[in-house]
Amino acid sequence: MTIKFNPIAQLKYILLMFLAGLISCEDDVREVYLYKKGTIEATASNTAIKSGETITYTDSSTKIRAIKWTFQGGAPGASIEPNVEVKYTKGGTFTTTLEITHVDNTIQKKTFTIEVEAPATPPIVIPADALKIYSDNPDFTKTAPVLNWVSSNQFVIKEVADDGYEGAFRNFTLPAAAPATEAKWAMAILQFVNFTDISSYTYINMAVRTTSTGKIRFRMKDASNTGYVEFDATSNLYGLKRDGAWNMVKIPIADYKKQNVALDLTKIKDILVLRSVDPEDVRALNNYTFDIDHIYLSKQ
Missing domain, CATH: 2.60.120.430 (Galactose-binding lectin)
Structure with a gap:
């Protein structure tokens, strides 16, 4: 059996289908967000100290999966904690490195250059009759x-x-x-x-x-x-x-x-x-x- 539409009915049908399609598209609309990568942020309480003094390092990075500090010339020599107090007992120029692994497995590094003033050399006392x-x-x-x-x-x-x-x-x-x-x-x-x-x-x-x-x-x-x-x-x-x-x-x-x-x-x-x-x-x-x-x- 063949169904025939008159021209007016056919036009109404096409308009009805068009409106139904528009309604369907509105239901499928989704908000799209661009991905924001993690950042590496850290501070040192000081970068120029005297032998025997300490420096406090603070990490405030975002989207962190893992933290790794390396403290050249300091004690401790390494840490995985976000806040670390490090003591320096010898003079010299040392490098502190923070390595952050973010949740997307990307890695960033930040370094600090630390100047430590050596202790004063004790006087050499030599009596004449020694x-x-x-x-x-x-x-x-x-x-x-x-x-x-x-x-x-x-x-x-x-x-x-x-x-x-x-x-x-x-x-x-x-x-x-x-x-x-x-x-x-x-x-x-x-x-x-x-x-x-x-x-x-x-x-x-x-x-x-x-x-x-x-x-x-x-x-x-x-x-x-x-x-x-x-x-x-x-x-x-x-x-x-x-x-x-x-x-x-x-x-x-x-x-x-x-x-x-x-x-x-x-x-x-x-x-x-x-x-x-x-x-x-x-x-x-x-x-x-x-x-x-x-x-x-x-x-x-």
Whole structure:
């Protein structure tokens, strides 16, 4: 069967279909938003500080998937936290880098240049009547008989080329792993090759740097007798501090004799013996690290 429209009915049908199409298109209209990428934003509380000071870094980036900070020359050396306080203990020019991975896996980086002023160099004090024991100062011309550093038990002795009180220095530290740390005590010796008369001197002086909290004895020995002075972590006796900075320590030689009257100062063999203190166990404390430099005898 064939249906025929008259011209007027046909026109009405076409208009009806057109209006229906318009209504249908309105229902399909959608709002379109352009995608906004994440941004990298961060600040540093300071970029020029003195050694020992801290800088606070703050990340305020957007659309973050992961954060990674890298702090050259600082402690900590890295972090994944948005807010970090970093301490700088040595002078120099350092770079801090923030790497942001955004939610769309794109990566952006931001860097900071940090200037750290080095600590002031301590004054080199050399009495005219001093007897050199260990020094890198070329003006320190009076030299004792030949000496040797000897690791008697556990201490690993290293000479470090720079960052000393006056240049190179000796570092005494314990090995980190067994079997080297099986013994509970540690000792190292600065020893004259020949017996030496030090009876005309009043003080033994040395620069010491440490953060160790362990007790330590500085001993002196003739052929058979030993005298010593003992340091704990809190007393700052004779100027020995545990603050991680170089400190000059000045010990009356009479105090070695006071501890042992039999000590013969005219025939000293071991001028400086570093010895841990029983019953402390260096394996438990694990922080017996001492830097030694600028050792000399003086009369005042």
